[in-house]
Amino acid sequence: MSAVLETPVTRTTVFDTDPFSDLRPRILSVGLATPPYSYTQAEMIDALGITDPKIRSIFLNSAIERRNLVLPPVGPAGGLRIESQGDLLDKHKRAALEFGAQALLRCLDQIGLDPAHLGHLCCVTSTGFLTPGLSAHLIKEVGIGRHCSRSDIVGMGCNAGLNALGVVSGWAQAHPGQVAVVLCIENCSAAYAYDATMRTAVVNSLFGDGAAAVAIGAREAGADDIGPMDAPVEGPRILKFASCLVPEAIDAMRYDWDRGLDRFSFYLDPQIPYVVGAHAELVVDRLLADTGLYRSDIKHWLVHSGGKKVIDAVMVNLGLSRYDLRHTSGVLRDHGNVSSGSFLFSYQRLAQENAGQPGDYGLMMTMGPGSTLETALLRW
Template sequence: MTAGTITPENDTTGARAPQTKATAAARIVGVGTASSEHRYSQQELLDHFAIEDPKIRSVFLNSAIDRRYLTLPELDAHGAVIEESQGELLDKHRRIALDMGARAVRACLEDSGLDPADIDYLCCVTTTGFLTPGLSALLIREMGLSPRTSRVDVVGMGCNAGLNALNAVAGWSVANPGKVAVALCVEACSAAYVIDSTLRTAVVNSLFGDGAAAVALITDTQDTAHSAPASPAGSGSPRILSFASHLITDAIDAMRFDWDDSQGKFSFFLDPQVPYVVGANAEQIIGRLLDGAGLRRSDIDHWLVHSGGKKVIDAVRVNLGLTRHDVRHTIGVLRDYGNLSSGSFLFSYERLLQERVTRSGDYGVLMVMGPGSTIETALVQW
């Protein structure tokens, strides 16, 4: 394994390299999550949709998912699912996303000791519906945030979008020290389903769940940076050190939304080769991320990987030489929520903080993947 910028002259002991360039960095000062109202086991979902096809049942029951939060279409008097039009799905998206998003932001603010009036910048991420005005404007009105709040909406990027947004929000935070920036990922996956008897839709329908996650960022002003104490053992508030991106252009159609004329709605497609494509490219981008900081993979104390699915997690773990313990939160979030798209890694981040195992000086890697095909990463330090 390469040591990046560490050389024998400056590292003869194998110890992790110090950060030699002192630059302003945004800190994650709070996190909050929320789900939709109803939780279902995979068996309950098979029963609700009266799915008898053994191949489709196998996809559901061998997904490493125990339960998910979803808002299902109602049944008619004969027990058949009432079909939802694209317009009805967009209405569902708006309703669920506003509810989950507001609750996630409030939980994040409570975790960080902030009030809604403290938010200076709001970035909202979603792939499960389209709204104009966007979620950011609707949430500012819904939550009574200041109409002066700066905002941006990231729509349609997919499961990787949470880290794309975090990159942009961290940049805004560094440019506006002392101000509060919030990144919110809201995915009402219940509003992005096509119900039919094909294996294509079965893979998607067996995987995704509703969820929202928010993080608050602050960059210390010069005065507070000089006077701030080191983070206590078990605390949150890691600094965001750097990002690295990798677009796998040969697999640009491997994850995509298509318009389905027969259904009159959008349909999401997942190529079965996605796990292997992601796994094959994981080492390259992690090497680049860590080389820039003069670190080895063995220097990373905490790994927070997107809960993209059992095969995706296994491919990343094998290619990076990670243990099941390293990705325990990734596995746990998939088991308890399914794939939450852009916010999955923040659910894992919240679970890590709840363990209270982070220590001052620990390094962490955030890693997500999605349409493009794309792998996005970030390096943080407590």
């Protein structure tokens, strides 16, 4: 009986023969920074004077070990001093400029780029409001050239890092040879409230402070590298974005005025993990539509560290393993939810592993108020 030789089945993606591949924006580097003070969940329970067993369990069962926070000093009564809304805004500006500048300079240093040569700076934050925005203050602080174009995305929440990456990728593609940076600066402790409610406890058990900067750029036609950079380009290309807004859940995640506390405060609906999980497949399938790719072709998953239940919901609904989301879980464990910059904390861990190999596909996913899910497709 003769052997039957099967013809290998090959699949072509729309990116295999893309004549514009060099012009697609690429991730060039990532820089991170956090405040110097780190607290365990047990230390936070003590600092907040929490005695209610139910609230204590929220902190201790959060899958978070430590978070970097800028906490107020101890007041006369022994607990943390209550900060007014004005105090919180001052803290937002002071801390955001400090560790925002650190993340930005670390990002630029990796590619040997002088801040004076930066082409565009986009600052993302949801933990305070300033006019002029953080971008203007950082251009002054860091020594960026006065002709650097800038943008500020304020108040979009945890998904906003990918919203900004999509917009600034378009800028980079329209300005080949120049470098742009998206800088997510979240001083969540400048948005904290202190009371005995479950609403406040959920927020105070979850968020941490931190900044993450990502540099992106596109090559000019025929160029070997990008503009004024000294370092070679090794990061993945950004191929495509897809979004999903869930209007019926518009109030599930919000940051609004609490009249009882006389300040802004976060609200997180307990149903958030189920909303996110139910729509994760929808937005991923939309991202991969017309690409020739299946979910199984995605080797690297970089998902927002929204919380233990959110991570589990994404894992179950997309059929992922704990290994697939190891960096997402690791960032949650070590930093908590760093809001808009969380996915970049995960990306840095992947980059440090040197796991992305030529031809690999990766997927970024963030989620936040709206309710919104944002995704981006990468290729190394």
